[in-house]
Amino acid sequence: MRTKVAIIGAGPAGLLLGQLLHASGIDNIILERQTPEYVLGRIRAGLLEEGTVALLDEVGAGTRAHREGLVHDGIELAFGGSRHRIDMKAATGKTVMIYGQTEVTLDLMNAREAAGLTTIYEASDAQPHEFDTDHPRVSYVKDGAAREIACDFIAGCDGFHGVSRASVKPQAIRTFERIYPFGWLGILSETPPVSHELIYNNHERGFALCTMRSTHRSRYYVQCPLDDHIDQWPDERFWDELKRRLDQKAVDHLVTGPSIEKSIAPLRSFVAEPMRFGRMFLAGDAAHIVPPTGAKGLNLAASDAHYLAVALREYYDEKSSAGIDAYSATALARVWKAVRFSWWMTSMLHKFPDTEGFGARIQLAELDYVVGSKAATTSLAENYVGLPF
Ligand code: APR
Ligand code: PHB
Numbered sequence: 001m002r003t004k005v006a007i008i009g010a011g012p013a014g015l016l017l018g019q020l021l022h023a024s025g026i027d028n029i030i031l032e033r034q035t036p037e038y039v040l041g042r043i044r045a046g047l048l049e050e051g052t053v054a055l056l057d058e059v060g061a062g063t064r065a066h067r068e069g070l071v072h073d074g075i076e077l078a079f080g081g082s083r084h085r086i087d088m089k090a091a092t093g094k095t096v097m098i099y100g101q102t103e104v105t106l107d108l109m110n111a112r113e114a115a116g117l118t119t120i121y122e123a124s125d126a127q128p129h130e131f132d133t134d135h136p137r138v139s140y141v142k143d144g145a146a147r148e149i150a151c152d153f154i155a156g157c158d159g160f161h162g163v164s165r166a167s168v169k170p171q172a173i174r175t176f177e178r179i180y181p182f183g184w185l186g187i188l189s190e191t192p193p194v195s196h197e198l199i200y201n202n203h204e205r206g207f208a209l210c211t212m213r214s215t216h217r218s219r220y221y222v223q224c225p226l227d228d229h230i231d232q233w234p235d236e237r238f239w240d241e242l243k244r245r246l247d248q249k250a251v252d253h254l255v256t257g258p259s260i261e262k263s264i265a266p267l268r269s270f271v272a273e274p275m276r277f278g279r280m281f282l283a284g285d286a287a288h289i290v291p292p293t294g295a296k297g298l299n300l301a302a303s304d305a306h307y308l309a310v311a312l313r314e315y316y317d318e319k320s321s322a323g324i325d326a327y328s329a330t331a332l333a334r335v336w337k338a339v340r341f342s343w344w345m346t347s348m349l350h351k352f353p354d355t356e357g358f359g360a361r362i363q364l365a366e367l368d369y370v371v372g373s374k375a376a377t378t379s380l381a382e383n384y385v386g387l388p389f
Helices: 012-023 036-040 050-058 063-068 088-092 101-114 235-245 248-253 297-318 322-349 356-372 374-384
Strands: 002-008 028-031 047-049 070-072 074-079 082-087 096-098 118-120 124-129 137-142 145-156 174-189 199-201 208-212 218-224 259-273 280-282
Touching (some): 002 012, 002 124, 002 297, 012 101, 012 297, 047 297, 050 063, 050 101, 063 101, 074 356, 174 235, 199 322, 218 235, 235 259, 259 322, 280 322, 297 322, 356 374
Parallel strands (some): 002 028, 002 145, 028 118, 145 280
Antiparallel strands (some): 074 082, 124 137, 137 145, 208 218
């Protein structure tokens, strides 16, 4: 087989890139090692920046998001027993949308199928080859047979544990990482959200987040020790701990119920530089990971896909390599700002064992300053709604 762009990974980055390339008349094939059902079964965050929604609209996959997504003008920060609203729309003129990543992925899958584009699921052992030449290719195994795709470019959209970044010579790549000393225990429940907007809680027992998937499906997270196991957290213990971290108004409005999903995820900040290696580009989690506190993971996957699609359109339409030569620096400039914001939100809101009393007081002082200063509120808001592409 031959195509212009071989995309490894059918998550948000790969699927959105595929549609953006298709919209520019650039044919592409996606190789995905899992089944569509497996990809859709992943429970992930669900907060979209306006720029991400605009990209879904650009590829004709935004209709359901506009119908079912919840548009939010603000968030609340809770600390010291009270809540403080950050009016993001007033500060920036922008809003965010709550719409699950699973739904984004499904809408992109449906758009891809409607366009008759090729996605090879259950493609095992995908390997990028000769991406430092002008004739890259990707080998893989499907139905027990070895196969290969010749291409002009490879897009590594295969996530943090993918093969693309791992295929780069160690001397050609530099990584930056911070592992946080705690995890997030998340629960999904068919219960009405405790509030119509998200509540980020700084508490002496640890961080808690109240969010949602719809007006009848809630998502809650509590910070937990990294070595905790899900079996240690029966629903009753989760709800009790969550109540101990929320303000009284939230406790009074909390509707508990059986979990329909419950999992513990570690938190890390990670960036690989550069994001281009000859004719192979990295996009999304393949190149960077953020702690979910800033809700940036999906939105960075989207902006990477945007930058790469524009660069490849310039290459094919204008016979110019300027865009692909600038891709890594352009994407990393936005990535690092989002990594900083996600690190800052995580540092301000979570309990860090090593900083003890002093660190906790600094957090409360920072939170008090953020909610009391128009400049600081605006700074949080413009990062949260998403910096310009
Ligand atoms: N061959 C083919 N496919 C692969 C391989 C491989 N060797 N390795 C991984 N994949 C697939 C995974 O099965 C997954 O479907 O690549 C896809 C990567 O998708 P994501 O991990 O979702 O990454 P990305 O598309 O960059 O989206 C980032 O997803 O994980 C969340 O929090 C993250 O919100 C962020 C978003
Ligand atoms: C979610 O809805 O899962 C979510 C929202 C905002 C975050 C993290 C997770 O910062």
